[in-house]
Structures are given as structure tokens and as C-alpha cells.
Amino acid sequence: MSSASIHIPNMLTDQNLAMQAIVIVSLWAGIGYNTVLFNAALDMVREDYDNDQVRAVMMIEIVGKSTADVIRKLRGLPEIHTIHSTNGNWDLIAEIHSGSLSEFDNVLRKVRMIDGILNSETNLLLSSV
Incomplete structure (x- = not known):
């Protein structure tokens, strides 16, 4: 230099x-x-979703051969974003999007009232990594 x-x-x-x-x-x-x-x-930590939105996944166990009826009823709920068939203890996994916790609570109530659903487990999605 x-x-x-x-x-x-x-x-x-x-x-x-x-x-x-x-x-x-x-x-x-x-x-x-x-x-x-x-x-x-x-x-x-990715910011790939709206912070004002509640997101969750619900694992669903179905009674007998009522899978088609349950899927049809789940598709009728606008908060159900996607539905996946799966194997193991659960028959379906549904991704839920709602605008608030109170709306989310209402969706859970509606899903649990669907004939053919024996059991469910729901987990909130906190962030994507």
C-alpha cells in the first residue's frame, strides 16, 4: 500500500x-x-403468517366407516384450512385458521359436535422455524 x-x-x-x-x-x-x-x-424464526391469526392442527380419530361424512362436514367449516388423511392413532389432521381465540374456541366446539368423531387433540402453532 x-x-x-x-x-x-x-x-x-x-x-x-x-x-x-x-x-x-x-x-x-x-x-x-x-x-x-x-x-x-x-x-x-420465519414470519410467514399473520400475527393476528390463530393457527392450530387438530388430530382427529373417527368412529367406524364415517370418514367421508366427517370430511364433508369439516370442509363446511370455513376455519378448516386443510385436511389430511394420516396413519397411526389419528385418522385425519385438520389445520385450523381463525381470527381470534374466541373464534378458535367456537371452531373446536363445532368440530367436536360432528357425528363420527370419537376423539381429537389440538395443538396451537406458535411460530414457524
Whole structure:
């Protein structure tokens, strides 16, 4: 760099700049590094849905051969966003979207009153990661 006539000061040997260099490094070690990690962690949590919306998944167990009737009735509820068939202890998984907790509570009541539903378990979706 000296051939291009640019003078770069040595920050650790220059008495006027050494303290400033130490302060900058100390701030980076104490604040900057943690801030970078914190921002990286925040970036891992996606904001891919409306914060004013309640979202949940409901696992549903169906009695006998009433699956088609239950699906038809679930599709009639506008808050039921998607319905998936599955295997295991549950027969269906429904994704629920509602505008508030009171609307969400009403949807749960309506679903549980559908003939053919033996059991259900519902989990709120807090954030996507």
C-alpha cells in the first residue's frame, strides 16, 4: 500500500490510536458478536403468517366407516384450512385458521359436535422455524 502513497496507521503501536483500537475490539467482543448471534437466531424464526391469526392442527380419530361424512362436514367449516388423511392413532389432521381465540374456541366446539368423531387433540402453532 505504501507504493500507492496510501498511509495506513498501525493502530496498536500508535499511541493516539491504540486505546481506540482496544475500545473498538472490546465493544465488538461484548456487544457486536452477541448482536450478530441474536440477529441470526431471529432470522431462523420465519414470519410467514399473520400475527393476528390463530393457527392450530387438530388430530382427529373417527368412529367406524364415517370418514367421508366427517370430511364433508369439516370442509363446511370455513376455519378448516386443510385436511389430511394420516396413519397411526389419528385418522385425519385438520389445520385450523381463525381470527381470534374466541373464534378458535367456537371452531373446536363445532368440530367436536360432528357425528363420527370419537376423539381429537389440538395443538396451537406458535411460530414457524
